[in-house]
Amino acid sequence: MSSIIYGYIVQQGLKKRIKPSVIQLPVTGRCNSRCVTCNIWNQTEKKDIDTKALKKALSDPFFSNVHTVGVNGGEPSLLRDLEGLLDALSVLKHLKKVYIITNGLLTESLIQMMEQIRKECLKQGARVFLTLSIDGIKGVHDTIRGIPDAFEKTMATLRKVVSQKEQYCDYLEVGCTVSRWNVAYLNEIDVYMQQLNIPVNYHLAVPVKRLHNFEEPSFSVMNDERSRLLAADFFYSRFKFGKNIKHKLRCYLIWKYLVDNGEKRYAACHYLRGDVTITEDLDLCLCATASEKVGNLGEESASQLYKNHRFQPVEENVTSYCHQCAHYMFFPTVKGLLLFMAESVNPLRWLFYRWKALWLK
Numbered sequence: 001m002s003s004i005i006y007g008y009i010v011q012q013g014l015k016k017r018i019k020p021s022v023i024q025l026p027v028t029g030r031c032n033s034r035c036v037t038c039n040i041w042n043q044t045e046k047k048d049i050d051t052k053a054l055k056k057a058l059s060d061p062f063f064s065n066v067h068t069v070g071v072n073g074g075e076p077s078l079l080r081d082l083e084g085l086l087d088a089l090s091v092l093k094h095l096k097k098v099y100i101i102t103n104g105l106l107t108e109s110l111i112q113m114m115e116q117i118r119k120e121c122l123k124q125g126a127r128v129f130l131t132l133s134i135d136g137i138k139g140v141h142d143t144i145r146g147i148p149d150a151f152e153k154t155m156a157t158l159r160k161v162v163s164q165k166e167q168y169c170d171y172l173e174v175g176c177t178v179s180r181w182n183v184a185y186l187n188e189i190d191v192y193m194q195q196l197n198i199p200v201n202y203h204l205a206v207p208v209k210r211l212h213n214f215e216e217p218s219f220s221v222m223n224d225e226r227s228r229l230l231a232a233d234f235f236y237s238r239f240k241f242g243k244n245i246k247h248k249l250r251c252y253l254i255w256k257y258l259v260d261n262g263e264k265r266y267a268a269c270h271y272l273r274g275d276v277t278i279t280e281d282l283d284l285c286l287c288a289t290a291s292e293k294v295g296n297l298g299e300e301s302a303s304q305l306y307k308n309h310r311f312q313p314v315e316e317n318v319t320s321y322c323h324q325c326a327h328y329m330f331f332p333t334v335k336g337l338l339l340f341m342a343e344s345v346n347p348l349r350w351l352f353y354r355w356k357a358l359w360l361k
Helices: 002-013 051-058 081-090 106-126 139-145 150-163 181-196 225-241 244-261 302-307 313-324 334-343 349-359
Strands: 022-026 067-074 096-102 127-133 171-179 200-204 275-277 283-285 294-296
Touching: 051 081, 081 106, 096 106, 106 127, 127 150, 127 244, 139 150, 150 171, 150 294, 171 181, 181 200, 181 225, 200 225, 225 244, 244 334, 294 302, 294 313
Parallel strands: 022 067, 022 275, 067 096, 096 127, 127 171, 171 200
Antiparallel strands: 275 283, 283 294
16 A cells, blocks of 8 residues: 555656556457457457567566556457466566456366466466456347357356366456446346355446547447436445445546546546556557557667657646546545545435435335
């Protein structure tokens, strides 16, 4: 927590860049899903990351403070050179957490991948967090993923992981991307996963340049008034009834963004002047959301890019978008924390919701 507070003060208060502690790492552009919230599967060029070049890039002192890596894609279970990826990550001497996000469609491939990752991470003293993406129950999920029987395939993977979780990960959850296409069915996911005792992490579908959906985010709840209000009610209820303080805070920040009609965020973002994204092309970006590339790590080291002042112009361009971004809502600004505390003890809004519920009956 002290490192988070220090990072917040330096980045948000002093407007200074610090070394990244987290890397978002899309390891492949290949995907076996056809999601309505993402266009990465629809691109002509689909490639895996060059793991040897990645290892060289991560050996740079610029990455000496990295303790967390988020592995995603595309679909990471399609990566051909898993051994090379793990070898590349082994140069991160302070690595403590590896997050894997997957659609879970390929049960056997994913199980083999997770066994290997878990084994190597244990050697390095790092914990493994696994998130399987589920955006609805049965037909809702199939429609969003664009794949017949996608729900049953992912559930088969989920049950397999649950049966021997200690072999594959330290922590398991379901991740749900909230869009116009599933916002009316979110409670179904909660009820279904409660029966399996699996937590669900909800986040808004947002326009992301890396996913090639930045220009036309028709999937967003912000583009439909009914969807926005449904999402606001859902996140408010999770804020009000949640027991985990981190989840309550996150749901509050999302709810506040929604009720303010996306005009302002009260969450800090460590991807503006700290954490980074490395794409499957080895392009170094700030966030995955709105950042253009700072440079290519196959051509220049991150330290060289920093020394040559390549971060500043990208940072300036991203800053203009930050206030309307709903991604990476984990840690509040000072004002966000104060608003959270005030709302936590404010009974008026909850009484309004109660009256509204009675009136609807």
